[in-house]
Amino acid sequence: MIQLKQVSKRYGDIVALDQIDLSVQDGECVVLIGPSGCGKSTLLRSINRLVDLDEGEILVNGQNISNYKAEDLRRQLGYCIQGVGLFPHLSVYDNIAIVPQLLKWDKTRIIDRIDTLMDLTGLPKTYLTKKPHELSGGEAQRVGVCRALAADPSILLMDEPFGAVDPMTREQIQLAFRKIQHELKKTVLFVTHDMEEAILLADRIAIMHKGKILSLQTPGGLVKGKQDAFVNEFIGADYPLRLLKRYTLSDLEVIKVDQDSSKIPLSSLNEFSTTKEILSEILQSGSQEIMIQKQDKSKVIITYDALIELLRKVLNNEIV
Ligand SMILES: Nc1ncnc2c1ncn2[C@@H]1O[C@H](COP(=O)(O)OP(=O)(O)OP(=O)(O)O)[C@@H](O)[C@H]1O
Ligand SMILES: [Mg+2]
Structure with missing residues (x-):
């Protein structure tokens, strides 16, 4: 479970996070969506302590994140960075194996796990020896997803993980992700710009604007009540039809x-x-x-x- 209580973060005059309250229940997938610069990445990064808070507190599985040892926090959180962020000098294998190696898994366990993840994301095993610069944008993103899932964390923080993947592959990965989510019931906070991706994957959709969460609703519930003007315009008049994707x-x-x-x-x-x-x-x-x-x-x-x-x-x- 992830809990944010009255979390605020400023960069000079910019309020990136403005008194955010949010709970993601065990096994729930909450999708954050909103215009560029509204604070989505800052929110994710505050959970794994890449961003220091100005105010408020964050609990992961009931414990304040500032009380965790770095390694214990890392064990629980899988993080998929916006723009992939693979280590350029490491092979695909070594990029995916980073956290399991830090956690001192034995080699056969790591190899088995990576095999499973490559299958899951549709990457050929021959790619394991490639370096990141030899991959397409979409392939690199899939490696990023494998890396986040590698040590089987209970919580996944995913920042536009499928953004650079072409529409057909994207849909395959979305469906594969939805399937593992139904089976494994991870606790997921997922950022996207794509409303249909949100509709497909979310248990609840959080619409962000200027550092605030304006609406936190199930995909169907988002239409009810015609919330505020921004939410209404953001979801668009064709939103009910888009729900059919789910x-x-x-x-x-x-x-x-x-x-x-x-x-x-x-x-x-x-x-x-x-x-x-x-x-x-x-x-x-x-x-x-x-x-x-x-x-x-x-x-x-x-x-x-x-x-x-x-x-x-x-x-x-x-x-x-
Ligand atoms: N390290 C930083 N220093 C200064 N300002 C920052 C920093 N990181 C983020 N910001 C600012 O904070 C705001 C929120 O940024 P954030 O990256 O969270 O947005 P986002 O919703 O993820 O946007 P996008 O959809 O473009 O990825 C933006 O105005 C951004 O310019
Ligand atoms: Mg971002």
Whole structure:
């Protein structure tokens, strides 16, 4: 668990953090989003003591961070730096292995762990001997993600970890990250500029502006109440539609189809497609429904009305 209590940080006249109160529960993913310069990175960096506070206190797993030994704090926090920050003179392997080596893991354990992480982020093992300058921006970012996850910390601080990855790979990594998050239940504070990334990954979204958190809500809850003018403008009029990126077939009420009794053509989507893709497919089909075949070969019909019903539930916080 991470708790910030009345945290403030100034740089001269600039108030980077303005009396921030924030708790991230165990196993929760809170996504910070807001315009450039609003204080997102400063907030993350204050948690791992890269920034000294002017006021307030921060607790990690119940203990004030200033009381931790540096090594004990590092063991609990995985940090993915904005702009990657790999060590240029070290190989990919050595970059990822830094914290496990500091924690004196034995070599086979480190090798096994790095193997798993390379698979997870889709990096070929042949890259382990490369130096950072031999990687593309997106590959370097993935190495940065591996490094943050390396020692299996309970808390992850991730500062725009997928920012430089191309859209297709980005989506793959986002989905992979969401999957491990569901399985491993890390406590995550994640910074992004991308609202759809926030919608996909967040349990709660924190909207920051000028050093303050203006809104802290579930993705669906963000629309309710029409908070303040900045939040309203920031999330945009199309926000409810963007929410469809978060959900899949399992969130929808579907009609089961008996063997080949339907004349509706089979769509190319599958049960892992997002409800955003499903809506697009329905709109393109020119009808009110499409049929999807699941992995187990069973077929279901999804109607336009089922999508509207899903959105209604999300906006009423009946589904998170
Ligand atoms: N070391 C520093 N010295 C002086 N000012 C700083 C320093 N670090 C950050 N700032 C200022 O504090 C404010 C918040 O910066 P921060 O890096 O937290 O923003 P951010 O929300 O992460 O922005 P971005 O989305 O561009 O990464 C900015 O106005 C920035 O110029
Ligand atoms: Mg930043």
